[in-house]
Amino acid sequence: MFKKKVTAFTLAALMAVSLAGCGSGGGDAAEVEGKAEAAAPAKKVVIKYWYAYGDKIEEAKLHMVKTFNESQDKYEVVAEHQGKYDDLHAKVQAAFAAGNAPAVTDLEIASTGVFANSGMLEELTPYVEKDKDQVKLDDFIPGLMGNAYVNGKLYGLPFMRSTPIMYKNVTMLKDAGLDPAGPKTWQELEEYSRVLKAKGKFGMTVPVDIWFYEALVAQSGGQMLSEDGKKAAFNEAPGVAAVEFWKKLSSEGLIKMPVGDEAGATADKDWANQISAFKFGSTAGVAESLEIAQGNGFELQTAFMPANKDYGVPTGGCQLVMTSKSKPEEKEAAWEFIKWMTSKENTIYQHKHVGYLPTRTSAVESEELQEHFKQYPQYKVAVDQLQYARPRPMENAYPEVADILGDAIEKAIIDPKTTPQDALNEAAEKANKLLGK
Amino acid sequence: MTVWHKLRPYGMVAPAIIIFSLFFIYPIFYMIYLSFYDWNFISPTKTFVGIQNFVDLLSEPEFMQVLSNTTVYTVLTVTLTTALSLLLALWLNRGNFFYGIVQGAIFSPHIISLVSISLLWSWLMDPEYGLLNWVIGLFGFGKLQWLSHPSTSLVSLVIVAVWKGIGYNTLVFIAGLQSIPADIYEAASLDRSRPWTTFTKLILPMLSPTIFFLVIINMIGSFQVFETIAIMTQGGPVNSTNTLVYYIYEYGFRFFKIGYASAAGVILLVIVGILTIIYFKLLSNRVHYR
Numbered sequence: 001m002f003k004k005k006v007t008a009f010t011l012a013a014l015m016a017v018s019l020a021g022c023g024s025g026g027g028d029a030a031e032v033e034g035k036a037e038a039a040a041p042a043k044k045v046v047i048k049y050w051y052a053y054g055d056k057i058e059e060a061k062l063h064m065v066k067t068f069n070e071s072q073d074k075y076e077v078v079a080e081h082q083g084k085y086d087d088l089h090a091k092v093q094a095a096f097a098a099g100n101a102p103a104v105t106d107l108e109i110a111s112t113g114v115f116a117n118s119g120m121l122e123e124l125t126p127y128v129e130k131d132k133d134q135v136k137l138d139d140f141i142p143g144l145m146g147n148a149y150v151n152g153k154l155y156g157l158p159f160m161r162s163t164p165i166m167y168k169n170v171t172m173l174k175d176a177g178l179d180p181a182g183p184k185t186w187q188e189l190e191e192y193s194r195v196l197k198a199k200g201k202f203g204m205t206v207p208v209d210i211w212f213y214e215a216l217v218a219q220s221g222g223q224m225l226s227e228d229g230k231k232a233a234f235n236e237a238p239g240v241a242a243v244e245f246w247k248k249l250s251s252e253g254l255i256k257m258p259v260g261d262e263a264g265a266t267a268d269k270d271w272a273n274q275i276s277a278f279k280f281g282s283t284a285g286v287a288e289s290l291e292i293a294q295g296n297g298f299e300l301q302t303a304f305m306p307a308n309k310d311y312g313v314p315t316g317g318c319q320l321v322m323t324s325k326s327k328p329e330e331k332e333a334a335w336e337f338i339k340w341m342t343s344k345e346n347t348i349y350q351h352k353h354v355g356y357l358p359t360r361t362s363a364v365e366s367e368e369l370q371e372h373f374k375q376y377p378q379y380k381v382a383v384d385q386l387q388y389a390r391p392r393p394m395e396n397a398y399p400e401v402a403d404i405l406g407d408a409i410e411k412a413i414i415d416p417k418t419t420p421q422d423a424l425n426e427a428a429e430k431a432n433k434l435l436g437k
Numbered sequence: 438m439t440v441w442h443k444l445r446p447y448g449m450v451a452p453a454i455i456i457f458s459l460f461f462i463y464p465i466f467y468m469i470y471l472s473f474y475d476w477n478f479i480s481p482t483k484t485f486v487g488i489q490n491f492v493d494l495l496s497e498p499e500f501m502q503v504l505s506n507t508t509v510y511t512v513l514t515v516t517l518t519t520a521l522s523l524l525l526a527l528w529l530n531r532g533n534f535f536y537g538i539v540q541g542a543i544f545s546p547h548i549i550s551l552v553s554i555s556l557l558w559s560w561l562m563d564p565e566y567g568l569l570n571w572v573i574g575l576f577g578f579g580k581l582q583w584l585s586h587p588s589t590s591l592v593s594l595v596i597v598a599v600w601k602g603i604g605y606n607t608l609v610f611i612a613g614l615q616s617i618p619a620d621i622y623e624a625a626s627l628d629r630s631r632p633w634t635t636f637t638k639l640i641l642p643m644l645s646p647t648i649f650f651l652v653i654i655n656m657i658g659s660f661q662v663f664e665t666i667a668i669m670t671q672g673g674p675v676n677s678t679n680t681l682v683y684y685i686y687e688y689g690f691r692f693f694k695i696g697y698a699s700a701a702g703v704i705l706l707v708i709v710g711i712l713t714i715i716y717f718k719l720l721s722n723r724v725h726y727r
Contacts, residue, residue: 090690097478114693118479258564259674260585266565275565400692411675414587 045333046076047326048102052088052318054081056287057160060353068340075333077104085111085318096120096323103326103334106318107156109147110402113394115321116150122322124154127335135339139360144315146391156319157342158359160350162282163313163382163389164215166305167289171298172201172277182278182303186219186245189278189306193254196277203249204278205256205270207263208410210402211316211392212280215305216242218312218390229395230435232428234405235421241308243420247413259410272296280305282316283382286355290378302381304388311388317356357382397434404430465706472699479693490700499676500684500701506591507680511659513595518602518655519648525603526610527640540611544604551601555668558597559584584670587677594665594678602658606651613647614640646720653716657709681705 051061058081065079082088085108092115095101107115115121128135135157144158170180173192176199183189193203206212213234214224222238225231233239250257256276258266271279272292281289286302293300304311320341322334340346344363351358352372358364364383373380395401408427412420472490476483494500525543529536546554561568562583570580583593617640625635641648663682666672672679672687679687681701689698 086691093478093690093693118477118693119481120479258585260590261669261671261673262559262563262584266563266585269566396693403687403691407673407675410673414675 044074044076045329046078047104047330047333047337049077049079049337050082050088050092050102050105051079052082052085052106052108056354057284057356060160060350063353064341064346064349068337071340072336075336077333077337089115092323093120096325099325101323101325103330104320104322104337106159107321108318109156109161109316110392110394110398112147112155112319112321113150114396114399116153116155117396120323121155122324122326122331122334124157124322124335124338128154131335131339135342136360136362139344139362141357141359141361141364141386143386143389144357144359147315147394148319150394156321157338159318159320159342160284160354160356161315161317161319161359162284162356163315163385164212164280164305165283165313165382165385166303167271167279167281167285168301168303169271169274169277169293169298170301172196172274175199176201176277180301182301183306184304185306186308190249190254192277193249197254201274202256202270202276203254204280205258205267205276206246206280207267208246208257208259208406208413209264209280210406211314213242213405213409214314214392215280215312216245216308218314218388219305219308219310221309221312225393225395225398225435229393230432232401232431232435235424235428240420240424243409243412243424245308246409247420250413251416257413259414274298283379284317284354284356286378286382287353288355290376300378302378304381304385311385313385313389314392315386315389316392351379355379355382357386395435397431397437400434401431468699468702468706471696472703474696475694476696477693478689478695483696486696490697491703493697494700494704499679502676503679503681503684506676506678507660507662510591510595510598510662510680511656513592514598514602514659515652515655517595517599518606519651521599522603522606522651523610523644523648525607526614527636529607530611530614540604540607544608546601546603547605549601551664552668554597554601555665558593558600558665559669562593584678585674587675590670590674590678594662594669597665597669598659598662602655606655609647609651610644613644617643649716649719653712653719656712660705660709660712681708 049065051058062079065077069076080102082091085106088106089108089111092101092105092107101120107121112121128137140158144161148154148156148158166182168180168182170182173180173182176195178192178195183192189203196203217224217234217239220238220241222236222241223233224239226233246255246257249255256270257263267276267279268281268285270276274296283302289300305313320338322331322338326334342359344360344366347359347363348366348368350356351363351369358369363369373383392398405424405427408423409420412418412423471483473485473487474483475486475490529540560566562570564570564580564582564585567583569583573579573581582589584590621639621643622635625639630638661682662680663686666678666680666683667686670678672683682705685698685701685705688694688701
């Protein structure tokens with residue numbers, strides 16, 4: 001049907017050409033013919049790219065897709081929004097089962113394992129081999145590559161990557177007579193919060209988010225899972241210390257810990273409305289938070305998350321992956337697109353537009369970003385904090401384990417009778433069953 | 438000619454039967470089949486595990502909580518919706534313009550998408566910035582946690598469901614009330630029956646087909662609640678609002694355990710099946726006495 005239309009169209013165009021040729025001599029005929037060819041885009045390879053999140057993140061992604069489509073005429077990428085990471089993953093999985101998966105998709109880093117292990121992802125090693133000089137794999141910041149490999153095979157390239165950082169309302173700290181440098185340790189966070197509580201505020205509003213919890217465990221020198229990934233380790237001393245710290249502060253009213261689906265949004269709102277002085281958040285929020293701070297008339301600085309034994313954070317965000325059942329020419333298009341999206345220029349662009357990490361060493365060292373960091377030091381913190389960053393666990397069962405763990409931590413915090421150790425032991429027992437399989 | 442006569446009805450119903458089999462019968466059997474396997478939806482091999490999925494499910498305390506959440510949710514939603522809409526119907530069952538407007542107003546939530554409703558109520562019920570807590574505050578009461586605390590979250594969802602369902606139920610009740618012949622009322626008033634007696638001895642029995650219809654339809658609907666949970670709570674906090682269908686979704690599409698999720702689906706099928714059988718039994722024997 002489509003083919004027929006194209007033929008008819010070409011025919012019409014040719015007729016127009018010959019007519020035009022009659023009218024004004026042979027000179028323009030070739031020119032018009034050229035135009036007719038350009039107007040028939042049948043040869044372009046069209047692929048789908050599925051992505052997560054809206055607002056600035058979406059703006060940046062769509063902008064890069066648009067520039068890719070304009071940069072060449074062989075491939076056409078159609079970008080489709082699919083909600084949050086969870087929604088995106090569910091849809092990709094269902095689409096893959098139906099033989100209808102997008103050629104390229106965002107993939108939250110902790111899910112790389114389960115996707116790769118079920119054969120949904122194309123191994124990228126041969127592609128990178130082929131285009132070594134262009135991709136420059138060793139230019140990616142090493143701390144971001146941890147979740148790119150599954151069983152030693154490369155499956156994704158770092159795209160919009162993040163770490164959690166601490167956002168500070170400096171104006172509020174000054175008003176309370178506190179040092180605007182902010183807390184460097186858990187102990188100091190508690191002291192800051194006491195002063196703020198006396199002023200009728202909260203030190204911090206923080207949701208029970210496993211990503212933040214992973215950070216607190218890292219800061220206490222612990223691990224989420226055992227070395228081989230077969231057992232839970234979060235019920236050991238460091239993991240328990242993290243929940244005890246949260247429970248103590250929230251039960252004394254020093255920090256506020258909302259639970260439930262809206263908890264993350266509540267934390268952001270409390271911070272934006274100057275009810276709490278600090279929030280934890282992804283570095284993806286820097287650009288937006290700067291706008292909020294400016295709009296609400298307070299000064300925003302960012303800082304490392306406070307240390308317990310040491311600093312420590314997980315990395316986060318997504319990488320770009322290729323699904324395994326596309327046609328060869330679609331895979332070729334997908335690979336060109338992935339290269340484009342993860343290039344030095346584009347990682348600089350998305351960093352400045354959203355706040356996600358620049359993923360390449362050459363980008364961090366570039367004059368453009370050095371200048372940008374000087375002007376807006378808020379953007380630089382996440383980059384500096386990377387030296388304390390670690391990958392997220394990628395076991396098949398981890399999403400489920402995280403769910404169980406979230407419930408356990410919420411319970412320990414809400415219910416005065418449940419001790420953190422008991423709640424975590426119970427969660428660990430369930431998790432071990434899942435991880436041991 | 439006779440062959441055509443014999444075949445014609447089959448030809449006529451064939452499209453409906455084909456679509457029904459393809460989209461209803463086949464998936465049900467496929468789900469039952471999958472519930473005996475361990476599979477992640479993608480991998481080429483399915484492992485047969487017998488009834489292990491059911492054993493796991495029934496020995497899982499979380500699943501027991503899910504079942505109890507679903508039951509509590511259903512009982513509360515159905516009782517409240519039915520009782521309130523019956524009251525409203527009695528009040529609104531007269532033909533003047535004002536009552537028409539009220540009826541239209543309470544019916545309007547029925548035609549709004551559940552997703553919009555969920556987002557709207559999430560905002561209304563926000564503990565810090567929501568309208569409901571502000572109103573409560575005006576009367577000098579403390580803040581309620583609504584969806585953010587395990588003790589109130591399920592009830593909050595019930596409120597949303599009742600608000601959404603009440604209009605449709607009222608409409609059906611009004612239709613039921615109007616189908617009661619006027620001469621029965623007349624006879625009752627000639628006998629000087631008191632309003633309460635009229636209600637219990639006349640209206641309720643005459644309405645019983647409508648009541649049973651609504652109760653069963655609402656029960657089946659409540660057992661399958663999903664949208665509000667997916668949008669407003671995601672089963673939390675601490676699993677307090679996790680219900681059967683959301684649980685199935687979570688295991689099928691977030692944890693990639695399609696066999697386990699199918700087993701939960703089979704259990705849902707059995708429950709809804711029993712409810713449906715009761716419904717048809719009651720419909721055929723019990724309720725009509727005219």
